[in-house]
Amino acid sequence: MAEITGTGDPARSLSLLWRLVEPAPRGRGAEAGLSVDRVVDAAVALADTEGLGALSMRRLATDLGVGAMTLYTYVPGKAELLDLMVDSVLGEFPSLYSPAADEWRARLEALARASWTQYERHPWLLHVAASGRPPLGPGVLTKYELGLQAVDGTGLDEVAMDAVFTLIEGFVAGTARGVVDQVAAEEATGITETEWWEATAPVLDRVYDPERFPTVTRVGPVAGEAQQAAYDPRRAFEFGLARLLDGIAVLIDDAPSTPITEVLPEKSPWP
Structure with missing residues (x-):
């Protein structure tokens, strides 16, 4: 919890x-x-x-x-x-964040990588829900200030600037959690990811039906060989960050004609 x-x-x-x-x-x-x-x-x-x-x-x-x-x-x-x-x-964030001052994409990438490093140093942060009632101290506000500055001057309005910062932070936390989960699994079981798959394979071979799962049969082994695991959170971070920045680029290109408030739902989908 x-x-x-x-x-x-x-x-x-x-x-x-x-x-x-x-x-x-x-x-x-x-x-x-x-x-x-x-x-x-x-x-x-x-x-x-x-x-x-x-x-x-x-x-x-x-x-x-x-x-x-x-x-x-x-x-x-x-x-x-x-x-x-x-x-x-x-409050450690400014010492980890080394942005290129002249390009928003490089600034956001630096922002994401600095956040990733923070989670590596302090994995317990991933078990703290701080978005609803954040501790509004100098450390929190400094990181927020730097995050907003990363997209300042791009043509995004204030709501969009905040939304982009929140999007980046949520993405980094989600992918970093994969690393923490893998470490926790190894500590709890005493076996590595490779050892777990080796123990699983003989039983899976007995029940697996390639005709029932043809796409899994084609894609799974290739992806697993490339990643040397079923899931590689660091690869997911690199791939996802690039795609995320591509999407933000579209938002920025459309910023003058499409304010973010026009694409946001009028109310939260949550009850």
Whole structure:
């Protein structure tokens, strides 16, 4: 189950995100040299190495060598901590993003590749639902600013600029999740992708009917040989990103004559 940002106290989260308040170290916290930044850094390190499932205020306090009640002096609870963690790692984005300033396609490609790198560094981000109530701290807003700048001056209106950024981000998260899922499967089973397919093949050979699945019979082996797997998320990323940018190019070419609001549905398809 995904963790959700924005479930804590909004005012307290924002105050901490922008460091409008900085709890003064005292007691065990002072002895341990605690600060909000150090608590967040320790939480990110724990999530990076062991996943979000390992993160709790009690576990984090133990790692920092303080009692749980001391930790609450710096961060009100896990909900606010999650907001701080997400904003902190997104604050790394400018150091990963090296765009070509004169061409929108190169900027968007750089944006996507930097996001991919973030998910590789912090795979737990893929298990955080942050789009509905994003932590509006400096890290989140800086990445959003850079994403919008990537398509600024292309002729897209403001709604389309936001939609393109959201589209790129959603695509990268979807393909990066494939890498995380493969790693998780290997860790859970103790066998590699190749070993899994080798174990599957003898049984599949007994039940598989080429006449029932003629297109699978023709395409599957060729694609599998090329990818050396049933699914290669990195190939999917490269192929999908190129096609996505091709589609955005059409949108940009049509931008002066077709505002994005004319092609968006009047209401969400979701109930």
